[in-house]
Amino acid sequence: MRSTELGELAAFISIVQQGNFRRAATSLNIKPSTLSHSMRALEERLGIRLLNRTTRKLSLTEAGQVLFDQVAPALGNIENAVETLNRFRTTPAGTVRSICRAFIVAQAESFSTTLSRYQTGDCCGKPLYRYCWWCRPSCLGQLLL
Incomplete structure (x- = not known):
């Protein structure tokens, strides 16, 4: 899996969890248009629509729900693993x-x-x-x- 694919999946999870593109973009520190392009790229790469979106409403398609249910826990586990590694760091970095x-x-x-x-x-x-x-x-x- 390429890092862009992982980033697209993380963006998808954030959109679903936040309930809209603007809040998800804010939480990811990116522009809403960048997030929209990332979501479009994910849907095109998979060849299936994951979100039904209008100007007022965002909802998951059936395929989107299946993907969310499987990917959200996996990404959560990855984030937890990385945070666990931070305990081994003896000095701050960044x-x-x-x-x-x-x-x-x-x-x-x-x-x-x-x-x-x-x-x-x-x-x-x-x-x-x-x-x-x-x-x-x-x-x-x-x-x-």
Whole structure:
């Protein structure tokens, strides 16, 4: 299974659980039009309609209900397995982004203490916890952990 197929199935599950495209898109942090295209691609790939949709109502087709009943628990199990793995992580990982420099500057001491413990790289030749936006404003406070 390709990652796009898994993403399409996750989008389908979110649409059904949220009850509409807009809420599902918000929960997935994507645009509703992107979600709609993903759903259309899934239906075309499977060759079957999964959702009956109008401007006011969204409902599952019989095939959609069968797919939802089988895929929702499986995706839930995958999410639980990944979350279980996070317990083995000894340090935080990810990207810290802020477009509000005033907040970061106000919290500088706290950020500096925390980031100095977990520093894994640099930006602009300076350690990440030294706030790369001082030397390059386009960074907008992006810090990689």
